[in-house]
Amino acid sequence: MSSGPTLKGLAAIIGISPTAVSMALNGRPGVSDELRERVRAVAEEQGYRPNFAARALRVERSNMLGLISRNLSNPGYLRLIDGFSGAAEERGYQVLIATSDLDQARETNMIRAMANRHLDGLAIAPIDGEAVLETWQGESDRPVVLVNAARGARSSAVMSIRGDAAQAVRSAVDHLLGLGHRRIGLLANAGLSSASERVSLFRRMMKGAGLPSRVISGSTADETVKRVVRALARPDRPTAVITDSDLLAHYVYDAAAEAGLRIPHDLSVVGHDDLPTSHLLAPALTTVAVDRFEIGRQAATMLIGTLNGDEIERPHRELPVELRVRNSTARPSD
Template identity: 85%
Template sequence: MSSGPTLKGLAAIIGISPTAVSMALNGRPGVSDELRARVRAIAAEQGYRPNFAARALRVERSNMLGLISRNLSNPGYLRLIDGFSGAAEERGYQVLVGTSDLDQARETNMIRAMTNRQLDGLAIAPIDAKAVLATWQDESDRPLVLVNSARSARSSGAMSIRGNASQAVRSAVDHLLELGHSRIALLTNPGLSSASERVSLFRRMMKAQGLTSRVISGGTADETVERVVRALSGDDRPTAVMTDSDLLAHYVYEAAIETGLRIPHDLSVVGHDDLPTSRLLGPALTTIALDRFEIGRQAATMLIGALNGDEIDRPHRELPVELKVRQSTAPPAG
């Protein structure tokens, strides 16, 4: 009975390189979704079976995975690191952690520094997913997982995992509308493709209600507080602010103190992350709960599965989020 073609034989049948066949079969970035589907269909038709023993001998392993966060000053990323490191270490991998500090040049340098360590795979919360993918493909042929990236990154060929952004925006907006708010602002971190996606979702929801969408762009801590203070100082100020993170929500609390506004009597606030500290704020923060520990855990298992040649179940994952209603939201005064 025939055992099917070899990897090189399969490549010859399809008319592409063995490297491209390997990337398509193993879920690695660098090939289109269309080519990946075609390769897998022809492989099944030809009865191709990977030789895992030969692959293990051929591919050198460092038993090290990389994880790059956007900003370690956001405690939410510490939970992600915990989940990622725990899942990796259970399977015999060490983890190298870095941060881009929301600086794209630093992000590129960090990726290159990690590839010099011969990483077996990388998970990254990207500033710009397309730029990250291009840099990684130039430096490595190992698997990549994009964490908390924009939905558009699904076409990149890399795996991805994130919270459900549409559910998050909808839950926050619906909650504030149900309370009677019509002047709602979104405080976001500009420059992130994932942030621009949430802005688009927010604008569409407000437009559907016939309401004006107000977007405040954050920056450094001091800049963000200053911009929120300005937004809250006008006669037609927002009566509610929703944010991209609990960290940004903390800055709204600071701005409210500076402008003499009381939360939630004069201003309602909704965060995103459900950090352990957020329920300790005065008043406790209403927020979107996102399980970053589970995101980290699944990102690690996806990378290791791809390295082992496994068929990755759902290579693009969106985990559910939940609105936690606490004391920072109330009907608008008057």
């Protein structure tokens, strides 16, 4: 005897996303009363039955939270993990940690694996926040918080926390403009929705200054260095480069050396994260400091507060960032 469609199957029948179906069936805000009634009517008509294991978890807890990072080769995520794990363990939760390695198929598999472990909640630094929400909410009715995600991934059914992206881009651009730079490039990690958002912010700010925007993107370290080297070899090369991370800034240092350029005399560089090693670079890196530890800590407390039935103040949070000026930026030489 058939047990009826799955949540995903029900979504396909109605013609909406699994996220919207989950929100409608579980009484969450974010869908209209009309759609909620329609979903419930079709669910009854189709014989849809929720996952009883998931339903049982509403009263039984595993006391485990999940955390999926994008890339553990970036030390910034280690600080995030420290903050998240510490806050969770203080409240009696264990943490299961995984990484997507910037691979969307792997990210989907990790989300499903964590849902199958019946975790009480998930924090994830997504490649694409919208796709993550659809996958998780199609597999689990437990809370999720997006970390360092693009603003467009927000919805009334999810929490999010990140550094202030607009402030980060603006502080870097204003600093370089103030030094007299007019040929400024942005180095972004291709494929990340959050990187696409920073690209849009950068283009808007450069347009506001009456200047062209130069965007360099790559998905791997080797590809990134090659593209930066090519950009730096052109006659109209940028005199300054803003990067999405301090890790990418390290690659720019390598590319500048390969191109025979001196930092900051020939090329100014601005990073993002303020890793513990960034002030040790030669020259010390000017960078936008983001408190990854605090982001991780607050992500855990938001999840646990939701599980405890608390009303979460500011479910979508942007923490302030700070530009730390060091020796990798100076007035352009030409």
